[in-house]
Amino acid sequence: MSIVTPPDRYLPFALPDIGEAEIAEVVDTLRSGWITTGPKARRFERDFGEFLASGDLHAIAVNSATAGLHLALEALQIGPGDEVIVPVHTFTATAEVVNYLGADPVFVDVDPVTLTIRPEAVEAAITPRTRAILPVHYAGLACAMDPLVRIAAKHGLQIVEDAAHALPATSCGGRLIGTLDTAATVFSFYATKTVATGEGGMIVTRSAKIAERARLMRIHGISRDVFDRYSGKADHGGWYYEVVAPGFKYNLPDLAAAIGLHQLARAHAMQQRRAAIAAAYHEAFSCLPVELPAPAPAGELHAWHLYVIRLGRGSRIQRDELILALREAGIGTSVHYVPLHFHPYWRERYGLRPGDFPASTDAYRCMISLPIYSKMADADVERVIGSMRALLG
Numbered sequence: 161m162s163i164v165t166p167p168d169r170y171l172p173f174a175l176p177d178i179g180e181a182e183i184a185e186v187v188d189t190l191r192s193g194w195i196t197t198g199p200k201a202r203r204f205e206r207d208f209g210e211f212l213a214s215g216d217l218h219a220i221a222v223n224s225a226t227a228g229l230h231l232a233l234e235a236l237q238i239g240p241g242d243e244v245i246v247p248v249h250t251f252t253a254t255a256e257v258v259n260y261l262g263a264d265p266v267f268v269d270v271d272p273v274t275l276t277i278r279p280e281a282v283e284a285a286i287t288p289r290t291r292a293i294l295p296v297h298y299a300g301l302a303c304a305m306d307p308l309v310r311i312a313a314k315h316g317l318q319i320v321e322d323a324a325h326a327l328p329a330t331s332c333g334g335r336l337i338g339t340l341d342t343a344a345t346v347f348s349f350y351a352t353k354t355v356a357t358g359e360g361g362m363i364v365t366r367s368a369k370i371a372e373r374a375r376l377m378r379i380h381g382i383s384r385d386v387f388d389r390y391s392g393k394a395d396h397g398g399w400y401y402e403v404v405a406p407g408f409k410y411n412l413p414d415l416a417a418a419i420g421l422h423q424l425a426r427a428h429a430m431q432q433r434r435a436a437i438a439a440a441y442h443e444a445f446s447c448l449p450v451e452l453p454a455p456a457p458a459g460e461l462h463a464w465h466l467y468v469i470r471l472g473r474g475s476r477i478q479r480d481e482l483i484l485a486l487r488e489a490g491i492g493t494s495v496h497y498v499p500l501h502f503h504p505y506w507r508e509r510y511g512l513r514p515g516d517f518p519a520s521t522d523a524y525r526c527m528i529s530l531p532i533y534s535k536m537a538d539a540d541v542e543r544v545i546g547s548m549r550a551l552l553g
């Protein structure tokens with residue numbers, strides 16, 4: 161589209177915010193001789209607990225949020241015949257971990273405004289087989305946690321929060337996600353997430369039982385981890401270990417934890433930058449024919465992992481055209497998500513139809529995610545705003 165100034169530089173949809181401290185810590189790790197799970201992963205877990213400022217939390221570092229969700233559900237002994245309620249408007253990882261354990265995800269629609277799981281739909285989906293609810297704090301906006309916690313308590317269900325977008329975000333009167341009254345919360349440090357280590361994740365739980373099981377299963381079901389064995393803390397001079405369960409290989413290497421230490425220290429500063437970008441977008445787009453993302457309730461923190469707008473019915477450009485036009489203008493965008501009921505596997509295995517999930521279906525057809533990350537300069541933000549105005553105004 162010629163109305164948009166040609167780009168002198170491509171603005172990617174997402175970029176990690178890696179500083180000199182992260183680089184120096186990785187180099188230090190490489191020089192240390194200990195590159196897999198060890199002292200830095202331990203420190204990262206300790207720092208993570210302190211970040212959430214809740215003394216009674218266990219933090220268990222893993223190599224992805226997918227691994228963390230799998231371990232959390234495994235620790236809750238979810239298995240064949242069980243059902244776990246998940247929002248249909250999410251990444252496939254949220255649902256696939258339920259299948260890993262031979263259990264079935266039960267998909268429910270999201271709220272048309274917040275695009276987070278609808279508590280009423282959750283309650284309507286409960287059956288005698290339901291064991292857990294797996295809410296997603298979509299885009300960095302916390303779900304309606306008070307009603308979900310109440311529904312779970314009333315029906316004897318567990319909650320495992322998919323907090324892949326929610327570091328840091330708050331709910332229930334300013335409480336950080338990760339400190340609520342749920343069985344476990346799982347964060348992601350995937351390359352595009354708000355705190356990024358390339359690949360990585362963290363399970364947070366108040367339950368010593370869940371923590372112990374997750375620690376065991378993250379490393380082959382070996383009752384004592386390799387760092388303990390080789391750092392001389394164990395008996396037998398370090399060589400002896402026992403396998404007590406068929407575990408997984410889900411440990412976070414120190415090379416990734418080294419990055420995480422410094423990312424975590426800047427998590428609030430990076431959130432503030434994203435919040436400032438969101439505010440600039442809000443102001444600039446409020447006169448365009450678009451639906452803006454729902455803000456966090458007063459007093460709550462939105463992590464602003466994603467900035468998702470929806471084109472109005474009166475828009476003179478369709479979503480797919482807008483994506484191509486922005487790409488021509490040198491601006492990367494994305495769509496979050498192709499809902500699970502549109503993917504062949506989930507659609508066919510569970511007989512899902514678009515009409516079953518009207519809010520997700522409608523939102524998907526007109527949504528676009530714009531760049532929002534702390535590395536964006538003011539000029540980058542202005543460029544996105546200028547292109548959007550030119551294409552939609």
Ligand SMILES: *Cc1c(COP(=O)(O)O)cnc(C)c1O
Pocket residue numbers: 223224225226227250251253254296322324325347348349350359360361
């Ligand atoms: C990124 C993401 C995951 C998976 O995170 P990984 O660390 O890549 O395994 C899970 N759920 C949601 C909603 C995500 O966005």
